[in-house]
Amino acid sequence: MDILSLRTPLSDSVIQTLKVGMDVRLSGVVYSARDMAHKRLCELVNTGKSLPIDLQGQVIYFVGPTPAPAGRAIGAAGPTTSARMDAFSPILLAAGLKGMIGKGYRSDRVRDALRQFGAVHFSTLGGAGALLSQHIAASKIVAYEDLGTEAIRQLELVDFPCIVAYDAFGGSVYDAVGPQQESAKTA
Amino acid sequence: MRSIAFEAIVQAVERLCIDCAYELPSDVVAAINRAIQRERNSRAKEILNQLLENARIALQDRIPLCQDTGLVVVFVEMGRDALVAPPEDRPNATLIDAIQEGVAAGYDKGLLRKSVVAEPVKDRKNTGTNTPAIVHLSFVSGDEIKITLMAKGGGCENKSAFRVFKPTQSREEIMDWVVDVVARAGADACPPFVVGVGLGGDFEVSCLLAKKALLRNIGQSNAEPFYAEMEQMLLAKVNALGIGPQGLGGDTTALSIQIETAPCHIASLPAAVNIECHSHRHKSIML
Numbered sequence: 001m002d003i004l005s006l007r008t009p010l011s012d013s014v015i016q017t018l019k020v021g022m023d024v025r026l027s028g029v030v031y032s033a034r035d036m037a038h039k040r041l042c043e044l045v046n047t048g049k050s051l052p053i054d055l056q057g058q059v060i061y062f063v064g065p066t067p068a069p070a071g072r073a074i075g076a077a078g079p080t081t082s083a084r085m086d087a088f089s090p091i092l093l094a095a096g097l098k099g100m101i102g103k104g105y106r107s108d109r110v111r112d113a114l115r116q117f118g119a120v121h122f123s124t125l126g127g128a129g130a131l132l133s134q135h136i137a138a139s140k141i142v143a144y145e146d147l148g149t150e151a152i153r154q155l156e157l158v159d160f161p162c163i164v165a166y167d168a169f170g171g172s173v174y175d176a177v178g179p180q181q182e183s184a185k186t187a
Numbered sequence: 188m189r190s191i192a193f194e195a196i197v198q199a200v201e202r203l204c205i206d207c208a209y210e211l212p213s214d215v216v217a218a219i220n221r222a223i224q225r226e227r228n229s230r231a232k233e234i235l236n237q238l239l240e241n242a243r244i245a246l247q248d249r250i251p252l253c254q255d256t257g258l259v260v261v262f263v264e265m266g267r268d269a270l271v272a273p274p275e276d277r278p279n280a281t282l283i284d285a286i287q288e289g290v291a292a293g294y295d296k297g298l299l300r301k302s303v304v305a306e307p308v309k310d311r312k313n314t315g316t317n318t319p320a321i322v323h324l325s326f327v328s329g330d331e332i333k334i335t336l337m338a339k340g341g342g343c344e345n346k347s348a349f350r351v352f353k354p355t356q357s358r359e360e361i362m363d364w365v366v367d368v369v370a371r372a373g374a375d376a377c378p379p380f381v382v383g384v385g386l387g388g389d390f391e392v393s394c395l396l397a398k399k400a401l402l403r404n405i406g407q408s409n410a411e412p413f414y415a416e417m418e419q420m421l422l423a424k425v426n427a428l429g430i431g432p433q434g435l436g437g438d439t440t441a442l443s444i445q446i447e448t449a450p451c452h453i454a455s456l457p458a459a460v461n462i463e464c465h466s467h468r469h470k471s472i473m474l
Contacts, residue, residue: 036311066251067298075298076251081342081375103342104375104434125237126342126377126433127466129254130245148313149254149300163435174374177429177436 076129200289231437257338374434377464
């Protein structure tokens, strides 16, 4: 299968070319954020306050890495379960976010928001934190240092392997696979 | 009585934590290799090979297998003729203290992620040490202490389930429910899974049995042929779901289904399913 190399930030014209199931190698800056960082960011958006990072055109990676060994940018850094961010993602998409990286299913509300705001969701290899760490060249904390592993980090990806799991047209790579997910319908 | 030094337990637990994080157990590697032989879906085959490549990188480059280095669950089988000798300056220190200190040391020295918060709802502040670990203690004959440690990931634990069946319900009805629990776990919980099933006991014992079932090496069936057959039937049904590695399709949704049972009340048939991801990190030591 063809592999598409992409650089962040993602432009609207590039996003229009992405379809579910496409293999992608992602390079450039993305931001790490998981549950607690999402909760804080959305509280700021909901109260009209400014965010610690500019989300315009950016990509968030749902990850909480292990500490970096000496001489390395980062420790193990695979994706966490995307569904736990379902309540927050539509708010951040409305605020300018253009892409996310995680593992597993997204809710119908997230799907609708991806279509409404012209954004995409990538899935990467769950449980392959050692392999994926080799595709992260730099990492620095840019917000919420008190959250430890859950702090927001600016990460520099190099040919980071993922697939387009949800595209900007309402499609999902999981639709064709196995049984329908009840949890995704009700989340 | 045989005396075992407090510090020996601390060091053994520290070692188990680090080994678990960096070394995929041989029973899991063998099960993935067998799955690659059977798998018909090319993308699934590629993902399974990437999981083995991930294990090689973890070992060679000393990067944990997964960033979720887990909540530590420890099963201790304490020989009735074994005694833990506390340090001279801490006469009240216990076996449980030694285990917690070993976990804190292992997660610090091993550069592992600290994934434990001190309380669940109010402020969820990280304890910074990955303690407390969950410890289950049982007493056995002999003068040795067997420590079995699991590093349990959160994503798969979240998809586990408990249910009480009527005593008159059939094996088929239980199997349908187990398959449904696995189907709902889907891509979120990092398939291919190892699935622990606990049947019998009461509310809490069935859940504990489901976790204990995960400690058996993959390939080792339940000793009772009725349940061994049920394990095989469940594995066939689960793999027929087509969810596959990473939930992207294929024949390999689970590597193994492992059942443990216990006696129970005439009114009850408690059942629990503990979902474990492919990064099934478990290791034992005998002291």
